[in-house]
Amino acid sequence: MKIVVTVKLVPDTNADKRIDPASKRLVRTGVETVLNPFDEYAIEAALQLKDKAGEGTTVTVVTMAPESGKEVVRKALAMGCDDAVLLSDDGLAGSDVWGTAYALAAAIKKSGFDLVVCGTQSTDAITGELPGALAEFLGVPGLTYVRKVELNGTTLAAERETDNGYLKVSCPLPALISVTKSIGEARYPSLKGIMGAKKKTIAPLTLADLALDAPVGSVGAKTEVLALAQPPAREKGKVVHVADGAEGARAIVDFLKEKKLI
Amino acid sequence: MKDVIVYVEHDGGRPRRVSLESATKAKELAAALGGKTRAVVLGKDARAVGAEMLTYGVDVAHVAEDADVDAFAIDPQVDYLEAVAREAGPALIVVPYTMIGRDLGSRLGARLGAGMTADVTDLKVEGGRVACVSPKLGGLTITTCGYLTDYGIAAVRPNAFKASGGQAGGEVVELAKPAGKSYAMKVEDVVVEAAGEVGVEEASVVVSGGRGVGGPEPFKTILKDLADALGGAVGASRAAVDAGWVTHSHQVGQTGKTISPSLYIAVGISGAIQHKVGMRTAGTIVAINKDGSVPIGEFADLLVVGDLFQIVPELTNHIKSGAHHA
Ligand SMILES: Cc1cc2nc3c(=O)[nH]c(=O)nc-3n(C[C@H](O)[C@H](O)[C@H](O)COP(=O)(O)OP(=O)(O)OC[C@H]3O[C@@H](n4cnc5c(N)ncnc54)[C@H](O)[C@@H]3O)c2cc1C
Ligand SMILES: Nc1ncnc2c1ncn2[C@@H]1O[C@H](COP(=O)(O)O)[C@@H](O)[C@H]1O
Numbered sequence: 001m002k003i004v005v006t007v008k009l010v011p012d013t014n015a016d017k018r019i020d021p022a023s024k025r026l027v028r029t030g031v032e033t034v035l036n037p038f039d040e041y042a043i044e045a046a047l048q049l050k051d052k053a054g055e056g057t058t059v060t061v062v063t064m065a066p067e068s069g070k071e072v073v074r075k076a077l078a079m080g081c082d083d084a085v086l087l088s089d090d091g092l093a094g095s096d097v098w099g100t101a102y103a104l105a106a107a108i109k110k111s112g113f114d115l116v117v118c119g120t121q122s123t124d125a126i127t128g129e130l131p132g133a134l135a136e137f138l139g140v141p142g143l144t145y146v147r148k149v150e151l152n153g154t155t156l157a158a159e160r161e162t163d164n165g166y167l168k169v170s171c172p173l174p175a176l177i178s179v180t181k182s183i184g185e186a187r188y189p190s191l192k193g194i195m196g197a198k199k200k201t202i203a204p205l206t207l208a209d210l211a212l213d214a215p216v217g218s219v220g221a222k223t224e225v226l227a228l229a230q231p232p233a234r235e236k237g238k239v240v241h242v243a244d245g246a247e248g249a250r251a252i253v254d255f256l257k258e259k260k261l262i
Numbered sequence: 263m264k265d266v267i268v269y270v271e272h273d274g275g276r277p278r279r280v281s282l283e284s285a286t287k288a289k290e291l292a293a294a295l296g297g298k299t300r301a302v303v304l305g306k307d308a309r310a311v312g313a314e315m316l317t318y319g320v321d322v323a324h325v326a327e328d329a330d331v332d333a334f335a336i337d338p339q340v341d342y343l344e345a346v347a348r349e350a351g352p353a354l355i356v357v358p359y360t361m362i363g364r365d366l367g368s369r370l371g372a373r374l375g376a377g378m379t380a381d382v383t384d385l386k387v388e389g390g391r392v393a394c395v396s397p398k399l400g401g402l403t404i405t406t407c408g409y410l411t412d413y414g415i416a417a418v419r420p421n422a423f424k425a426s427g428g429q430a431g432g433e434v435v436e437l438a439k440p441a442g443k444s445y446a447m448k449v450e451d452v453v454v455e456a457a458g459e460v461g462v463e464e465a466s467v468v469v470s471g472g473r474g475v476g477g478p479e480p481f482k483t484i485l486k487d488l489a490d491a492l493g494g495a496v497g498a499s500r501a502a503v504d505a506g507w508v509t510h511s512h513q514v515g516q517t518g519k520t521i522s523p524s525l526y527i528a529v530g531i532s533g534a535i536q537h538k539v540g541m542r543t544a545g546t547i548v549a550i551n552k553d554g555s556v557p558i559g560e561f562a563d564l565l566v567v568g569d570l571f572q573i574v575p576e577l578t579n580h581i582k583s584g585a586h587h588a
Contacts, residue, residue, distance in 0.1 A: 127380035132368030141447040165455035222377035237563035245572030
């Protein structure tokens with residue numbers, strides 16, 4: 001059984017994120033890069049499946065990122081993944097969801113898979129649209145927002161979150177899922193894991209290795225940024241100190257009335 | 263000429279409000295583009311929901327009460343949507359930016375080679391082209407994007423547009439079942455845990471609790487009571503979710519939901535940046551906190567400094583009794 005986990009490298013949440021007005025892209029230099037926090041749950045889910053399945057099951061991390069992201073990928077290996085594929089190419093810069101999914105699909109097909117596990121969304125883009133597009137390009141059933149997953153032989157059984165509960169779903173492998181944090185807290189790399197990660201392979205891939213039929217990167221983009229604007233900052237509002245509940249409630253009711261909200 | 267196709271998410275015979283909002287916006291866009299507004303309604307109750315969509319200005323409601331739509335996840339919907347899109351020709355396709363909408367939009371986008379825009383909060387037609395506005399980087403930047411493709415897919419954020427019904431005209435048309443398809447992702451069971459509750463993404467009023475709420479009970483009692491009195495939903499900070507007091511589906515913020523209700527009431531929440539990015543586009547923000555120097559005070563429209571356990575129940579009583587009408 002071969003499990004592939006897709007991870008994205010994102011600027012640290014606390015970093016000062018900027019968009020370059022000229023290229024209209026996220027400035028990724030000079031900011032600390034981390035594993036997309038959502039993808040730690042994806043890694044955790046894959047490792048849980050591996051722990052259960054035992055011998056013969058491997059977890060491969062696949063990421064499309066600049067080569068400088070190598071050290072971040074090592075964290076996934078330190079957590080327990082077996083090896084990694086780092087898809088890096090200047091020609092990939094400026095890829096939108098379509099291009100990213102298209103190129104990643106080719107990389108994943110090349111490495112082979114029974115199950116692909118994605119995070120639900122990335123903290124820098126928050127589109128959450130990559131997993132669906134990736135499933136489509138891989139030509140396999142895809143299920144997002146998975147909170148529980150089991151493999152029974154070559155059948156996948158999963159629970160998908162809904163707004164008011166969940167769905168129980170099953171499908172044959174190969175398949176793709178994206179998982180939520182309900183899957184369980186992500187494990188920390190152990191010291192042994194960190195040491196071991198240094199010996200694990202991070203295989204480089206470039207566009208030349210993939211021989212794609214359609215253009216990706218900025219030339220293949222299907223959308224264009226027309227304008228960027230700074231939203232108006234929210235002003236500091238009124239602050240009222242109240243002596244008791246009645247006074248507090250009154251202050252809020254008056255305010256909501258003034259705003260015509262009640 | 264360009265048609266605008268709206269995928270209608272529905273539940274229990276009722277379209278979700280985001281779909282009504284989308285249809286209303288779609289009508290305006292279709293008028294500007296010189297095309298038709300089409301709705302796609304699938305699965306159980308599709309005919310009735312389709313008929314209701316006509317009152318929101320839809321010209322053609324394409325419906326299919328196909329059991330496969332409810333028996334299998336996602337793929338049947340994508341096939342139907344694809345069929346309508348190909349029939350309409352170059353078009354704008356509007357899906358809700360919800361769990362289901364994100365899946366449909368992205369699968370369809372991959373299949374049609376369409377430009378995809380996510381978390382769209384405004385849509386306009388400028389010089390015959392559709393422009394999509396969406397906040398990026400937690401609302402720090404507002405981008406306007408255009409499509410470079412025949413088909414464009416916009417996933418729109420709930421509460422971004424106003425729904426306006428009461429219109430006449432239009433027709434309901436049955437869709438033919440896409441031929442030669444087989445489906446693998448079988449729905450074994452649908453478990454409803456919170457029947458009739460509006461999700462935080464869709465509610466126009468959200469009452470959120472944080473660490474200050476102190477435990478799971480107040481979420482079910484005092485916060486829920488206030489949310490009910492205001493016709494809203496209960497949200498939460500990550501601290502409350504991580505403590506196990508409420509489920510993750512209630513979480514607002516960077517690793518939860520990004521929402522734009524008209525009123526957001528933050529109860530016992532300090533207003534960390536990761537929380538702020540999920541709710542900063544709310545219409546009005548009211549915070550209740552015992553500490554007057556919390557970060558949320560910097561961007562709330564009203565910060566009431568006091569004890570939440572005293573204030574919230576009193577507030578609920580006021581709202582319920584309609585005392586504010588006096
Ligand atoms: C990668 C990452 C992602 C994150 N994603 C999210 C996210 O999606 N959403 C999110 O919310 N956070 C997120 N966080 C966490 C965030 O940084 C804060 O830790 C969190 O929002 C704090 O929650 P809180 O405001 O409930 O708790 P606290 O900061 O502890 O605030 C509790 C507040 O309650 C007040 N209080 C206590 N008792 C009372 C009382 N009786 N009456 C009135 N007030 C009272 C206190 O004065 C205090 O201000 C994320 C963090 C990271 C690193
Ligand atoms: N460049 C990338 N390389 C590998 N995986 C990615 C990349 N971008 C997105 N993903 C995966 O897709 C998920 C959703 O990302 P997004 O659609 O960008 O919000 C992430 O959690 C990752 O698992």
